[in-house]
Amino acid sequence: MGNADRGGLDGRRALVTGGSKGSGRAVAERLRELGADVYVTARTMPDGYELPDRFIAADTSTVEGTALVASRIEEAGGVDILVHVVGGSSTPPGGFAKITDEQWMIELNLNFLGAVRLDRALVPSMVRAGHGVVLHFTSIQRQMPLHDSTLAYASAKAALRTYSKGLANELAPHGVRVNAMSPGGIETEAYERFVDRLAEGNGLSRAGAKESILESLGGVPLGRFARTEEIADLAAFLVSDQASAIVGAEYVIDGGTVPAI
Incomplete structure (x- = not known):
């Protein structure tokens, strides 16, 4: 098999969370270009969405929303590729003392626990099949957290990274690869x-x-900042067979923002 063929995704079914706009939309479009049958989930389907039968309107930060997505995907026959792009921060400024318990849970559910629940629902079928790829979007804020209004977000992304590494170690012997991407600013x-x-x-x-x-x-x-198509390029590589020996890694794509060796 040639190297170009190993970058193709023909015959594979994928799910992209947060896929209605921004980086998520770019990733979904790139995976389709490479031949994958791509399902997208987000809270609201955009007006005039071209593939409504491949869109699952749900809030994956909730238990109910995750269950809805999992049910639809299971009806379709499961997935070979699972890309968790959804995330964000809604914490008001003011520092750590202003972050309520409720706001902590909002950030944790959106940026961490939603991915945990969806993995728990969909990855077992990958294990049974003996193949699959999971890609978690973390953030450079897990390494350089901004304390004023995104501390909860940064903490949730740090938890996602630790979880991703542990999950990778558990699943690799079963043929399922887990990796993470850590974007900085994105245009x-x-x-x-x-x-x-x-x-x-x-x-x-x-x-x-x-x-x-x-x-x-x-x-x-x-x-x-990185362009959404550059984010999609890296994601497409990591879920393809070109990255078949990459397991438990986190790829930073931040234009050099993080001051680390």
């Missing part, structure tokens, strides 16, 4: 809207607003 539609708001609110140009964002992170050596 999504939401990011571009934030740039617009920052520019307008501070009398800056868009370029100036972007520069101020990079400076707030201590600088990004690449000089820009």
